[in-house]
Amino acid sequence: MARRLADALSPYLRAHADNPVDWYPWGEEAFAEARRRDVPVLISIGYATCHWCHVMARESFSDPDIARVLADGFVAIKVDREEHPEVDASYLAAASAFTRELGWPLTVFTRPDGRAFYAGTYFPPRPVQGVPAFGQVLAAVDEAWRERRDDLDRTADAVGEALAAASVARTHGDLPDTAALEGAVVRLAAEEDRVHGGFGGAPKFPVGPVLGFLVRSGAPGRELAARAFGAMSASPLRDPVEGGFFRYATRSDWSEPHYERMLTDNALLLGVAAGLAGRDETRASVTPVADGLIAFLTDRMQLPPGGFASAQDSESTIDGVRSEGGYYRRDAAGRAALEPPALDAKVLTGWNGLAIGALARAGQAFDRPDAVDAARRAARFLLDHHVRDDGSLVRASLDGVASAARATLEDTGMLAGGLVQLAAATGDVGFAVAARDLVDAAAAAGSASGDSDAAPAFRAPGGPDPVLAAHGLALPDDPAEGATPSGATACADAAWRLYALGAGVQYRDLAERAMRAVAGIALERPIAFGGALACMAALASPLVQLVTVVPDGDAPDAAARARVDELVRATGRHAASVSTAVTDAQARAFADAGFELFAGRSSREGRPAAFRCRAFVCALPVGSAAELAALGADSRPGAPTMDA
Known part of the structure; x- marks a missing residue:
């Protein structure tokens, strides 16, 4: 048996390299082999820190009998959803035709052309509460493939046609005003768990993008965000020892x-904490939580070269036995003796772009230069190792080796957004x-990608995944948002931040165009479009x-x-769409690079000068933190800002 996963970049794939299953990595070779043998394809999608992925690996993919069944009747492909998010999104969409319980491990059966005819998630080794055993599923698929191929073809064709029809359906609408955004806040408030905090029932997620919108949305939204954030921070979802938040809770309390x-959850929640810190009434309560998040990101997740790891596993080995959560259930002394x-x-x-932006903003909001330094180190690593000479991006790397996976739109948008925030925090125009x-x-x-009216505002510069494209399975960038903002939203947010720094009105236009494409559905389903609504709130708010x-x-x-230090600290904490402290030389560098907000801005007679502007129209400069606070007093309480 070929060990095709042994040299894979993905730790998830490497963990399966010694399975008795004859795995293929994602690529055309597997589909060609399925065509040659005329057998169906099993596509198993997961990620390295997925608990139930580990369970299914131990129960089924390590079973020699299961491996023989797969070898005889299937071609098996193992996919890391984090390395290949487009593949994951395409097959999640297909799987929704077969099950409402979407998640990982995702188990999809396709024809040799890649079109799905059956899908599920975790299958146990023995039948449990109506869920068939994995071996039974394999037997049923094999029988259907040999004896009822026409039925499978009709199913695969119907799913493919439905996905194609859905992929061309786009919603467009006017950008919402503040009243419409307040309506979205009301809808979210109706879903609030008034007993335990957060939204909905079990399983319960931290929904970082939604909290980010609420922080930007005005007083009622900020209060709702503060309640949810406070409830999560005081709950078992937050690790009291190492400071990070866990992925989700299985119970509503x-x-x-x-x-x-996950890196994503903790970066987004740090951004929420920074946003809540802009008001005195919440600053004291969120500061220790933010300190813990900064410590988790910099002490646990940041790798020696500077970049951040994707996630930390739920499982560890304790006394020779694999334990799910056992490490985290111990106190600091109990953990000290454990790996x-x-x-x-x-x-x-x-x-990494999300983490860079969150640490940069938190460094300003909480006067944590170490957080800004961590963000700068990560940015230098990304710019040195994940941006090729031609400007294209690397999707992923491990130990300095780049993945062959195609970079996605989220890579562009999230990295750009993080770099803009880092430019504001450091005064380094190179990041902007x-x-x-x-x-x-x-x-x-x-x-x-199309005529001027129909073309999207943003597309991934490298195009879609080539294997998906070759099989006609590539979908447009998914506008919906779960744990993270969509790629289009991330690009729109970065464009808005560039506009706020004076890069030009064309960037505001791009952000508006991208957000108009999802404005209608975002207002109807705010729990699934938090990132987009946050960007719309920024567009609707005074600059x-x-x-x-x-x-x-x-x-x-x-x-x-x-006095200088006090004014710089006050600048970082000030409620504004964008705030930055720069030297005279840095201000000139920004202006020379085309960022008009900095044109003509300089210190005054050897003393610092703070320029507070509304849409590029600036008040007379002030030279102290007290004077700056007085300038900000004319802002209505709870006015939306972009400090999340």
Whole structure:
């Protein structure tokens, strides 16, 4: 048996390399072999920190009898959903025709042309409560393939036609005003769990994009976000020792967490904490939670070269036995003697962008220069190792080796958004220029994909996954959002942030165009479009910009240095659409690079100057934190800002 997964980049695939199953990685070779043998394809999709993926691997994929059945009648493909999100999205959409219980491991059976005719998730080794055993499923599929092929063909064709029809259906509408966005807040409030906090029942997720929208949406939304964030922070969903949040809870009271810890969830929740810190009434309560999140991201998730791992496993080995959550159920002293659960050390471009942006903003909001430094290290790693000489992006890497997987639109948008926020936090225009290049590439790809009226605002510059495209299975970028913003939303958010820094009105236009494509459905289903609604809230809100310029070099004495430091700290905490503190030289560099917000901005007679602007119209500069606070007092309480 060929060990095709032994040298895979994905830790998830490597973990299956020693299975008796003759796995293929995602690629055309597997489908060609299925055509040659005229057998169906099993596509098993999961990820390295997925508990039930581990369980199915131990129960079924390590079983020699199961392996023989697969070898005799199938071609088996193993896919890391994080390395190949387009593949995962395509087959999740197909699986929805067969089951409402979508999740991972995702188990899909297809014809040799890749079109699905049956799908499910986890199948146990023996029948349980009406769920057939995996061996029974394989036997039934094999029999149907040999004896009722026409039925399977009709099913596969019907699913394919339904997906094709859905993929061309687009909703367009006017961008919502503040009243319409307030209506979305009301809809979310109706779903609030008033007893335990958060939204809906079990299983219960932290829904970071939704909380991000609520933070930007005005006083009622901020209060709703603060209640949900506070409830999660005080619950078993948050690790009180190492500070990170777990993936979800299996009960509505947040108990019995699913213990994997994702980079995405923790980055987004840190952004929420930074947004809530903009108001005095919530700053004190969120600061210790933010400190824990920063510690988790920098101490646990950041790898020595600078990038961030994708996730930390839920399982570890305790006393020679695999334990799900056992490490996390111990206190600090109990953990000290244990090996921590393994990291999925795969570095994903988009997810790292989320972490870069969250740490940069949190560094400003909580006066944590170490958080900004961590974000800068990650950005340098990404720009050095995940951006090729031609400007194209690497989707993933492990130990410095790049994946062959095609970068997606989320990689472009999330990295660009993180770089813009890092530029504001550091005053380094190079990060803003890199972000602008990324957004420009996605906008050019969107324009090239159709006529000017029908073309999307953004497309992945490298195009869709080539295997999906060759089989006619590539779907348009999915606008719906679950645990993370969609690729289109991430690009729109990055474009808006570039506009706020003065890159040009064309970036606001791009953001508006992208958001109009989902405006109608987002207002109807706010729980599934939090990221898009957050971007729409920014577009609907007054643009407030704050640029503080300090003289080059050191202040002349300790008292002057203290005044500068106090004003810089106040700048980072100020409720504004964008806030940044730069030196005179940095302000000139931004202006020279085409960011008009910085044109003519400079310190005054050797003293710092803070310019507070509304849509590029600036008040007279002030030179102290107290004067800056007075300038901000004219903002109505609870006014939406982009500080999340």
